[in-house]
Amino acid sequence: xxxxxxxxxxxxxxxxxxxxxxxxxxxxxxxxxxxxxxxxxxxxxxxxxxxxxxxxxxxxxxxxxxxxxxxxxxxxxxxxxxxxxxxxxxxxxxxxxxxxxxxxxxxxxxxxxxxxxxxxxxxxxxxxxxxxxxxxxxxxxxxxxxxxxxxxxxxxxxxxxxxxxxxxxxxxxxxxxxxxxxxxxxxxxxxxxxxxxxxxxxxxxxxxxxxxxx
Ligand SMILES: O=C(NCc1cccc(CNc2ccc3[nH]ncc3c2)c1)c1cc(-c2ccc(F)cc2)cc(O)c1O
Ligand SMILES: [Mg+2]
Numbered sequence: 629x630x631x632x633x634x635x636x637x638x639x640x641x642x643x644x645x646x647x648x649x650x651x652x653x654x655x656x657x658x659x660x661x662x663x664x665x666x667x668x669x670x671x672x673x674x675x676x677x678x679x680x681x682x683x684x685x686x687x688x689x690x691x692x693x694x695x696x697x698x699x700x701x702x703x704x705x706x707x708x709x710x711x712x713x714x715x716x717x718x719x720x721x722x723x724x725x726x727x728x729x730x731x732x733x734x735x736x737x738x739x740x741x742x743x744x745x746x747x748x749x750x751x752x753x754x755x756x757x758x759x760x761x762x763x764x765x766x767x768x769x770x771x772x773x774x775x776x777x778x779x780x781x782x783x784x785x786x787x788x789x790x791x792x793x794x795x796x797x798x799x800x801x802x803x804x805x806x807x808x809x810x811x812x813x814x815x816x817x818x819x820x821x822x823x824x825x826x827x828x829x830x831x832x833x834x835x836x837x838x839x840x841x842x
Contacts, residue, residue: 631731633665634697634726640664641730646737650706657699657730669699670769670797671827677835678767678795682707687764691754692716693747693778694770694797697738698727700732700810703735704767710816715741717750749772751781762789768807769797775807781818790842801833803827811838 631639632761637660645656658672670678682690682704690708695701695718705714718724724744731737741758743750747770754760766782768775775796782788799808799821811817818839 632722633667634723634741636660636665636722636835637697638665638726638729640699641733642827645733647733650702650734650736653702653730653734654699657697658828660774664755666828667694668823669827674797674822674824674833674835675700675828677822677824678703678814679707681793681795681835682765683838687793689760690765690767691763691787692767692769693774694718694768695727695742696723696769698730698742700767701727701731701740701742702734702736705731705739706734707740712739713758714739715743715754715758717743717745717747717770719744719746730757747778748781751778751787754787755785756840757809761788763787763792764789766792767797768794772798772802772804772807776810777803777809779810790840790841793836793841794840796836796838798826799834799836801831804836808836811836816841 640660641653641656645652661667695716701716721744728742731740811819820837821833824834
C-alpha cells in the first residue's frame with residue numbers, strides 16, 4: 629500500500645540526516661518540505677522564534693501538544709538542559725510512530741516522553757502519571773479548537789505557575805480566534821504576538837506567547 633507523508637518524511641531523514649545530529653534532522657525535514665512535500669511542521673521561520681523562546685525560558689518542565697512527526701520536539705529537546713522533563717502528546721498513532729523514529733534518529737529519545745492520546749484525556753492525569761506539579765513551558769500545536777479548552781484545563785488542574793510560558797502555533801492560519809481572544813483579554817495572562825508565516829509559504833501566520841501571571 630502507498631506510504632504516508634510522515635513515512636516519506638522519515639525516509640528523507642534517514643537518507644539525508646546524520647544519526648545523532650539534531651541540526652541535520654531539522655534541515656533534512658525542512659528540505660523535504662520545501663522541495664518535495666509540504667507538511668505541517670512549525671518550520672524554520674517560526675522554528676527560530678520557538679528556539680528563542682525556549683532558550684529564554686530555559687524550562688525544567690515542558691509540555692508539547694501535537695507532536696506530529698517530531699520536528700518541533702527535536703527543535704525543543706536539543707535546547708533543553710540535562711534533567712529537564714519533556715512530555716509530548718500525539719493523538720494519531722501513525723504520526724506518533726514516525727515521531728518516535730525521528731526523535732530517536734536525532735539521538736534525543738532519552739530527553740522526551742511521547743504519550744499517545746488526546747490532550748483532554750491526558751491533562752487531568754499528568755500530575756499523577758508523571759509526577760509533574762507545574763509546567764514552565766507549553767507549546768500548543770494540536771487541533772486548533774482544543775487550544776482554549778486545554779488552557780482552561782491547565783488552570784483547573786493547577787498546572788501553571790506564576791511565570792509559566794505558553795507558546796501557540798497557527799494563531800492566524802488556520803487560526804485560533806477564541807484562544808487569542810481569551811489570552812489577550814484575560815487579566816491572568818500577558819500576551820505577545822510574534823508575526824511570521826505559515827511554514828514553507830508566504831502566507832501570514834504567527835505565534836502567540838502568553839505569560840501566566842498567577
Ligand atoms: O491543524 C494543524 N495541526 C493539528 C493537527 C492536524 C491534524 C491532525 C492532528 C492530530 N494530532 C493531534 C490531535 C489532537 C491532539 N490532542 N492532543 C494532542 C493531539 C495531537 C493535529 C495544523 C494545520 C496547518 C495547516 C494546514 C493546512 C493549511 F492549508 C494551512 C495550515 C498548519 C499547522 O502548523 C498546523 O499545526
Ligand atoms: Mg502548527
